[in-house]
Amino acid sequence: MASIKAKSFKLALIQLGSLNSSKSNNIQIAKKAISKAISSFSKDEENKPNLIVLPEIWNSPYAVNSFREYSEKIPKIGSKIGQLNENEEGETVKAMREMARDNKIWLIGGSIPQKDEKTDEIFNTCTVYDPEGTLVAIHQKVHLFDIDIPGRQTFKESDTLTGGKSLTTFDTPFGKIGLGICYDIRFPEMATIAARQGCVAMIYPAAFNTTTGPMHWTLLQRARAVDNQIYVAMCSPARHPEASYQAYGHSSVVNPLGDILVEASHEPTTIYADIDVDLLNTTRRNLPVTIQRRFDVYPDVAEKFL
Numbered sequence: 001m002a003s004i005k006a007k008s009f010k011l012a013l014i015q016l017g018s019l020n021s022s023k024s025n026n027i028q029i030a031k032k033a034i035s036k037a038i039s040s041f042s043k044d045e046e047n048k049p050n051l052i053v054l055p056e057i058w059n060s061p062y063a064v065n066s067f068r069e070y071s072e073k074i075p076k077i078g079s080k081i082g083q084l085n086e087n088e089e090g091e092t093v094k095a096m097r098e099m100a101r102d103n104k105i106w107l108i109g110g111s112i113p114q115k116d117e118k119t120d121e122i123f124n125t126c127t128v129y130d131p132e133g134t135l136v137a138i139h140q141k142v143h144l145f146d147i148d149i150p151g152r153q154t155f156k157e158s159d160t161l162t163g164g165k166s167l168t169t170f171d172t173p174f175g176k177i178g179l180g181i182c183y184d185i186r187f188p189e190m191a192t193i194a195a196r197q198g199c200v201a202m203i204y205p206a207a208f209n210t211t212t213g214p215m216h217w218t219l220l221q222r223a224r225a226v227d228n229q230i231y232v233a234m235c236s237p238a239r240h241p242e243a244s245y246q247a248y249g250h251s252s253v254v255n256p257l258g259d260i261l262v263e264a265s266h267e268p269t270t271i272y273a274d275i276d277v278d279l280l281n282t283t284r285r286n287l288p289v290t291i292q293r294r295f296d297v298y299p300d301v302a303e304k305f306l
C-alpha cells in the first residue's frame with residue numbers, strides 16, 4: 001500500500017460554540033457556522049473546503065442522562081434528501097442533509113445520539129453526506145468512553161450507550177476517508193486498518209475534556225498520523241463554561257509527518273487545512289515503513305485486515 005491514488009483537497013473543522021440544551025438552537029448554530037465558512041470563499045471558489053466536519057454530540061448535551069432524550073432515528077446508507085418523512089429520520093439528520101446540499105459540500109456530521117428502534121439501544125453515531133444530501137456512511141462509536149480519574153474526570157458512556165460493531169471508511173472523489181469517534185483514537189488498530197485499506201485521512205469528531213485533553217489530545221493524533229503515514233483530524237466543540245462536561249476544544253489537523261498543520265484554541269472557530277496527497281506519498285517513499293512491515297514475525301496482527 002505504498003502510494004495512494006487520490007486528489008488533494010481542503011478540509012474544514014467547525015469548532016461549534018454556544019451549544020445548549022435546545023436541539024433546534026444547536027441545529028441553527030451548525031447551519032449558520034457552515035454557511036459562514038462557505039460564504040467566506042464566495043470570491044475564492046477554488047479554495048472552498050470540499051469536506052466539512054462537525055464535533056462529537058453537538059445536538060445534545062454531552063451527558064449520559066441526555067443521550068436517550070436527544071436520540072434520533074438514522075435511516076439507511078443511500079437514502080436521499082426528501083425521500084423520507086419525519087417518522088423515518090430525525091430533525092438533525094434532515095438538517096445535515098440540507099447543510100451538505102445547500103453548501104455543495106461533503107459533510108461529516110460530527111456525532112449525534114442514535115436510537116435503534118428495533119433493539120431500543122442508543123449509539124453515539126457519526127453520519128456522512130455527499131453534496132446532494134445523500135447519506136453515504138454511518139459510524140457508531142466502537143469504544144465507549146468509560147474512564148475514572150478520581151477527582152478529575154469520570155464518565156461512563158456505557159451507562160446509556162451501546163458500542164458499535166464495525167469499522168467505517170467511505171469513498172469520495174478526492175479519496176477514501178476513515179472514521180472514528182473521540183475515544184476510538186486511543187485504539188490504534190482502527191487507524192492502521194483504515195490506512196491499510198487506502199485511506200488518506202482518519203477523521204474523529206471528538207470531545208476530550210480539560211483533564212485528558214492536555215495529556216493526550218495532540219500526542220494521540222500525531223501518533224496515529226506517524227504510525228500510519230496518513231492525515232489525522234479531530235473536531236471538538238468549543239468550551240462552554242456552563243456545561244457539565246468541559247470540552248477541551250483544540251480541534252486540529254496533523255499531517256503524515258506528524259506536524260500539526262492547524263490547531264484551534266478553546267473558542268468557537270473554524271479551521272482549515274490542505275490535505276496534500278503528494279506529501280503523503282513522498283512521506284511513504286522517503287520512510288517506507290508501510291512496505292517494510294514484518295507480518296511473518298507478528299502474524300497474529302496480520303489476521304484479517306492488517
Ligand SMILES: NC(=O)CCC(=O)C(=O)O
Nearest residue numbers: 145182183207208209212
Ligand atoms: N468523548 C470521548 O470519547 C472523550 C475521550 C477522552 O476524553 C479521552 O481522553 O480519551
